[in-house]
Amino acid sequence: MSIQNLASYDPFADTGDDPGLSSKQAGVEAGVADGGAKKKAPQDRYIHIRIQQRNGRKTLTTLQGLPKEYDPKKLIKAFKKEFACNGTVVDDEESGQVIQLQGDQRQKISVFLADEVGIPKQEIKVHGF
Incomplete structure (x- = not known):
């Protein structure tokens, strides 16, 4: 009998990023044309909701x-009011603007985005344990 909950988990493992690809190969797979114009990769249209473990039982939902048409500050305000948690917007070089909320709010965020905001459920990917 093995203990399943003590296994390590990488929340970014299931995003499809392959670290073994060179930048040229990754550019070709992402759809970079010869002229340098970058086409939008299929996974870029998804909204990713992830959970990260902090210290102890504390978690952070990203x-x-x-x-771009949605204002992250207005969404943060609605999330904080609806879920009774704290949150912030962090600017990241690779990911753009990332919303961080305290606690495990993954399911609540996905339901809120689908029902209140009107984003299709097919475009929302929930990652985590």
Whole structure:
């Protein structure tokens, strides 16, 4: 009998990023044309909701890949009021603006985005344990 909950978990492992690819190969797979114009990769249209373990039982929920037409500050305000948690917007070089919320809010965020905001459930990917 083995203990399943003590296994290590990488929340970014299931995003499809392959660290073994060179930058040229990754550019070709992402759809970079010969002229340098970058096509949007299929996974870029998804909104990713992840959970990260902090110290002890504390967790942090991150939301990234939100389309530009949605204001993250207004969403944070609605999340904080609806879920009774603290949150912030962090600017990341690779991911753009990332919303961070305290606690495990993954399911609540996905339901809120689908029902209140009107984002299709097919575009929301929930990662985590």
